Amino acid sequence: MKKLFAFISVFLMLSVSIFADVSVKKLDNGKYEVTFFYGNPRAAEVVIAGDFTNWQNGAEPMTKTDKGWTYTKVVPAGTTMKYKFISDGNWTADIKAPDTIDDGFGGLNGLVDVDALGGGNGAAAAGPKIKFQTWSMTEIQASGNAKTMEMTDVGLGVVSYLKFSGEVLPKLPVYFEIAAFEQNREGDGTKGNIYSKGTLDAATGLYNFGMDMLFDPIYWLGGQKSSDDPKSVGATGYGYLGHFKVGLSSDYVNWTAAVKYAKLPPHSINGWVTVDKEWEAGYDAIGGYSAFELGSKLQQLPFGTLTASVIPNRSADRAGNQYGMIAWCNLNLGQPAVIDFQYNGAYGKTYDHIFDTIMEEDFIVGYKGQFGDIGVKANYLINLYGSTDNGAGNKKYYRPAGSDVGAVTEDPNSLVDNMAANASATYANDDLSATLGFRMRGAQANMMYVEEGADDHYNISDQLGSLNRMRIYGDVNGNVTTALNIGVAPYAETTLNKDAKLSFSSAETWKIYAKPYFALDLDELAYIPAKLEGYAEVKAVTNEADAFTSVLGTGSYFDLPTVGLKYTHTFSNDIVKGFDATYVFDNTNSEQLFNYVYGTVEFAKDYKVQLGCGLRTANNGGAEPTNPFGFFVGATKKLPVLYKPTAYVQFLYAMCPYNKNLSDGPTAFKLDDYKFYSYTDEAVKTFADSYALRLGLQWDL
Numbered sequence: 001m002k003k004l005f006a007f008i009s010v011f012l013m014l015s016v017s018i019f020a021d022v023s024v025k026k027l028d029n030g031k032y033e034v035t036f037f038y039g040n041p042r043a044a045e046v047v048i049a050g051d052f053t054n055w056q057n058g059a060e061p062m063t064k065t066d067k068g069w070t071y072t073k074v075v076p077a078g079t080t081m082k083y084k085f086i087s088d089g090n091w092t093a094d095i096k097a098p099d100t101i102d103d104g105f106g107g108l109n110g111l112v113d114v115d116a117l118g119g120g121n122g123a124a125a126a127g128p129k130i131k132f133q134t135w136s137m138t139e140i141q142a143s144g145n146a147k148t149m150e151m152t153d154v155g156l157g158v159v160s161y162l163k164f165s166g167e168v169l170p171k172l173p174v175y176f177e178i179a180a181f182e183q184n185r186e187g188d189g190t191k192g193n194i195y196s197k198g199t200l201d202a203a204t205g206l207y208n209f210g211m212d213m214l215f216d217p218i219y220w221l222g223g224q225k226s227s228d229d230p231k232s233v234g235a236t237g238y239g240y241l242g243h244f245k246v247g248l249s250s251d252y253v254n255w256t257a258a259v260k261y262a263k264l265p266p267h268s269i270n271g272w273v274t275v276d277k278e279w280e281a282g283y284d285a286i287g288g289y290s291a292f293e294l295g296s297k298l299q300q301l302p303f304g305t306l307t308a309s310v311i312p313n314r315s316a317d318r319a320g321n322q323y324g325m326i327a328w329c330n331l332n333l334g335q336p337a338v339i340d341f342q343y344n345g346a347y348g349k350t351y352d353h354i355f356d357t358i359m360e361e362d363f364i365v366g367y368k369g370q371f372g373d374i375g376v377k378a379n380y381l382i383n384l385y386g387s388t389d390n391g392a393g394n395k396k397y398y399r400p401a402g403s404d405v406g407a408v409t410e411d412p413n414s415l416v417d418n419m420a421a422n423a424s425a426t427y428a429n430d431d432l433s434a435t436l437g438f439r440m441r442g443a444q445a446n447m448m449y450v451e452e453g454a455d456d457h458y459n460i461s462d463q464l465g466s467l468n469r470m471r472i473y474g475d476v477n478g479n480v481t482t483a484l485n486i487g488v489a490p491y492a493e494t495t496l497n498k499d500a501k502l503s504f505s506s507a508e509t510w511k512i513y514a515k516p517y518f519a520l521d522l523d524e525l526a527y528i529p530a531k532l533e534g535y536a537e538v539k540a541v542t543n544e545a546d547a548f549t550s551v552l553g554t555g556s557y558f559d560l561p562t563v564g565l566k567y568t569h570t571f572s573n574d575i576v577k578g579f580d581a582t583y584v585f586d587n588t589n590s591e592q593l594f595n596y597v598y599g600t601v602e603f604a605k606d607y608k609v610q611l612g613c614g615l616r617t618a619n620n621g622g623a624e625p626t627n628p629f630g631f632f633v634g635a636t637k638k639l640p641v642l643y644k645p646t647a648y649v650q651f652l653y654a655m656c657p658y659n660k661n662l663s664d665g666p667t668a669f670k671l672d673d674y675k676f677y678s679y680t681d682e683a684v685k686t687f688a689d690s691y692a693l694r695l696g697l698q699w700d701l
Contacts, residue, residue: 021096022110024117031074032114034081038094039068042335042370043087044428050083050109051700057668059086081112090268091277101131102165102175104243105277106258106265129166130174132701136160137662139696141185143192146627146654146691153192154202156209157185157696158221159662161242171250177243177261181221184661185694193224240285252295259288264315264449267328269340269366270377272422273459275326276450279402281313287320289313304333316346316360316448317401323347323354326449340366344448346398359386359398360408362448378423381464383446385410385418402454404461405446416496417442420464424473432478433487440470440496456677470496477517483524490514509543529572534565535673561587564674577602584674591622596630596676598657598669606638610669614655616688627689630654636667643699650694656687667698 025033038046046069049059062069062085075081082101085092093100097110098117111131138158144151158181165175183193194205212220222238243263247256256265258281266277281287291311299305308329316324328342344362348354361384369376385408387395397407412418424437441464452460465471470493477487494508517535522528539559541547548559563585570578581599598612613631618624634650648667650658657669657676664670670677 022094022098022112022117024112024114026118027074031076032079032118033072033074034112034114035070035072036062036083036085036094037068037070038062038085038087038092040087041066041068042375043069044375044426044433045088047086048083049086050081052079052081052083054668056086057671075114077115079114081114082109083112084109089271091266101133102163102245104133104163104177105263107277130164130168131166133163133165134161134699134701135163135663136699137666137696139185139662139666139694140194141192141692141694143690143692146630146689149691150197151195152197154195154205155185155192156183156194157662158183160221171248173245173247173249173256175243175245175258176241178239179242180239181218182663183221183223184663250295251297253298254293254295256291256293257288258291260285262288264289264313264326265291265293265309265311267309267326267342269328269330269342269364270368270379270422272364272366272379272447272463273450274328274342274344274364274447276459278451278455278457279315279318279449281315282318282320284319284321287314289315304331306331317349319401322349322359322401323351324448335370338366338368340364340368346400346448357386358384360384360400360446360448362446364447373427373429375426375428376424377426379421381420381445381447382415383408383418383444385444400446400448402451403446404452404467405444408444408446412442412444414442416440417444417468420445420447422463430479433476435473435475437473438471439465439473441465441467442496443468465493468496469493481524483521484518485520486516486518488514488516509541509546511546512540512542514538528569530567530569532565532567535563536560537562559587560585562673562675566674574604577604582674584676586675587619588675589619591619592616592625593619596655598632598676606636608636610634610636610650610657612655612657625688627654630688632657634658634667642697643701645697645699648694648696648698650692652687652694653691654688656692662696665698666694666696 021037021039023035023037025035027033036048040046041064046062046064047059048062048071049055052073052075053059060071062071083094084103085094091107093108094110097112099111099113100108101111103109136159138156140154140156142151142154160180160182162178162180163175166173168174191199192205193200194209195202196205209220212224218239242261243258244260245256245258245262247254260282262281263277264275264279264281266273267275281289289311290313291309294306294308299307306329309327311326313324313326314320314322316322324347325343325345328340331339333339342362342364344360344364345358346360347358348356363382363384365380367376367378385398387397387410395410397409399405399407409417420439420441422437422439424435426433426435428434444467445464447460447464450459450463452458471491473489473491475487475489477485479485490513492510492512494510515535515537518533520532522530522532537560539548539561540557542557544557548556564582566580566582568578568580579599579601581597583597584594586594586596594614594616596612596614598610601609603609611631611633613629616625616628616630630653632650632652632655634648636646636648638644638646646667650666655676658666659668659670
């Protein structure tokens with residue numbers, strides 16, 4: 001029966017075609033006015049993210065109109081803009097973009113060449129062409145002890161990915177990525193590749209650097225590693241092919257095949273990420289996929305629109321050893337109903353036994369409808385699991401890859417253990433939005449092809465919740481005046497009853513959370529070109545056994561994890577364009593309490609200054625911090641030479657708000673809401689006793 005489900009599901013391929021457009025107008029001062037349009041007026045919130053917003057870190061809100069959403073930006077001549085829309089939390093490609101470029105995650109970014117469009121040349125020239133992209137960085141960091149100011153190490157980091165995409169022949173797209181160098185900075189307070197106290201003296205480190213850069217530079221820049229294992233080629237000191245993809249496009253079917261570190265084509269259903277954009281088709285440098293997508297001429301039906309894709313792959317374990325399948329379809333019947341279906345499968349590890357034992361199958365169904373001012377969304381997931389038998393009756397139960405689910409039971413006592421669901425209703429008009437929802441997750445409910453914990457995100461538990469839990473949640477916000485918007489996002493969560501029923505017994509411990517927030521437009525209120533925003537997080541429990549030890553006292557039923565306040569100001573002069581300042585009270589660490597302020601000042605000609613300071617104190621009876629005070633200052637400037645890299649300098653003393661690795665981008669703050677994400681990361685908290693000076697260049701072409 002499971003095999004029948006698998007084969008039927010693969011071919012049940014029935015997404016919304018959202019139409020967008022871009023217009024470019026040349027201004028009298030030689031600059032260009034670029035207007036983006038996203039044609040889905042039913043969306044509750046749409047933002048645009050691109051290389052001009054530092055992607056989602058600085059995504060800009062779009063303005064709602066009767067026909068959709070618009071966003072306008074003035075840019076200088078010679079600008080090329082890569083972008084995507086984020087509609088109600090879902091990344092959405094612009095299917096009417098004047099040109100596209102591979103995003104490196106199995107999808108496409110829109111591409112706008114303002115000179116070509118604004119100069120009357122229209123969209124990109126017809127015919128095959130290959131586009132070049134790169135994410136390249138080089139940085140030197142000197143680190144030391146914050147108490148004694150003694151230097152302990154110096155490290156040079158270099159990361160360079162060379163990407164080529166486009167058509168080698170008409171309707172024959174290709175994409176390949178070469179990791180030329182991949183050496184993250186080694187100056188982290190413990191070791192360095194130029195100097196490391198007690199391990200590597202500066203003379204030896206510089207001599208090694210000079211000799212290898214003269215005789216074998218890619219070896220040194222790649223990390224000076226070697227391996228005889230061909231599966232570990234990605235970790236050697238030499239450049240390697242990181243991602244190769246080729247395809248064939250037609251009006252009826254689009255086909256793509258990829259290998260190596262190829263990321264699967266991402267997908268989402270009503271806010272659930274059902275195929276993670278970070279899920280590589282083989283992190284052991286093996287594995288791949290073959291994707292078949294419905295062409296444009298087959299998407300239009302008499303009663304609606306459908307999109308569909310079938311993706312056989314060898315990536316069910318993410319390492320590239322286990323065969324699997326993804327098949328999804330989306331049927332758009334207009335305003336009353338959009339119906340989604342997705343099937344995931346994990347099969348065998350050898351080609352001759354692919355379907356002998358099906359280890360996991362996911363069946364995901366989604367529904368979205370709009371009834372006047374009320375929007376309804378619902379998602380449902382059920383898993384079927386398998387096991388292997390060594391012939392002696394000893395079963396080996398399956399452990400889903402990249403998941404927070406351990407070994408699973410093939411036949412659980414209750415089917416609820418294998419289920420997850422989410423349903424919500426939203427009422428929205430021009431002045432008020434209110435959402436009420438419910439979600440639940442069984443003890444071994446899982447979602448294949450979605451990461452949990454890797455690459456610093458937790459998409460399974462963020463979407464489905466913790467194992468064996470259920471939650472009632474809401475979000476209400478409204479415009480008190482034209483200047484003030486206030487809201488609150490609460491939830492109440494408890495254990496999911498094991499008897500296949502949803503119990504709301506008072507004997508259960510309920511965890512209660514609320515996040516009140518506000519946004520005050522001072523321009524509307526007092527003609528000040530500024531905005532004040534803020535939020536607080538409040539937690540409570542109903543059982544004394546789960547009481548908090550917090551700043552509110554030992555054994556408290558309440559806790560105050562975070563308070564954040566942000567002020568943003570813009571200027572119309574030719575020197576300072578604007579600044580923002582944020583204050584955070586951060587009580588999320590169990591031992592230390594943080595209070596800190598940080599901000600950015602943006603000047604003309606692409607100069608930016610980032611600065612902040614903070615104070616640590618003991619929390620919950622923890623030890624006093626050895627270095628309570630920290631501060632940082634950084635500056636960036638986009639240079640007009642060398643293919644316009646962003647140059648940056650940073651001095652960090654006992655606090656670091658940036659990403660740890662070069663490949664994650666070291667110039668943007670790493671935030672969770674307003675909080676510095678790194679303070680909850682054990683690996684980065686050790687920076688409290690260190691200082692660092694960083695100098696670097698970053699190219700994002």
